[in-house]
Amino acid sequence: MTDTPPSRCRIYGISNCQTMKRAFAWLTAHGIAYDFVDYRRQPPTDEQLADWHRRVGWSALLNTRGTTWRRLDEDERVAVDQNKALRLMARQPTLIKRPLLETGDQLLLGFEPARYAEVFAVDPAAGC
DSSP states (O other): OSSOOOOOEEEOTTTOOOHHHHHHHHHHHHTTTTEEETTTOOOOOOHHHHHHHHEEEEEEHBBOOOOOHHHHHHOOOOOOSSSHHHHHHHHGGBBSSSSSEEEOOEEEOOOOHHHHHHHTTTTTTTOO
């Protein structure tokens, strides 16, 4: 955890995702300012994907539980390695786990209220 909690963050995902909606509600309830980047409207750059991979690893980034993954051809889902995963996520950003929350020095995947509370140094029960 950083010494000073972030005052603003950037959250990536898609607007109609229920987990995203819970993350938005949590951030708003706790007074955390955020910028939302919709993967569908503004796909991540190759540099962003490379940075995220460096920070959390491609296997953590790749959402293999969602609809987009299930709709891939079988040959696209087998023998996934780093290069294949990064190419798939670049081509279909909805394959990136969400929400992806970037605070500057930290990158959080998924929505875990307790982890958000720790990173933003807020009482987990406040604002709910």
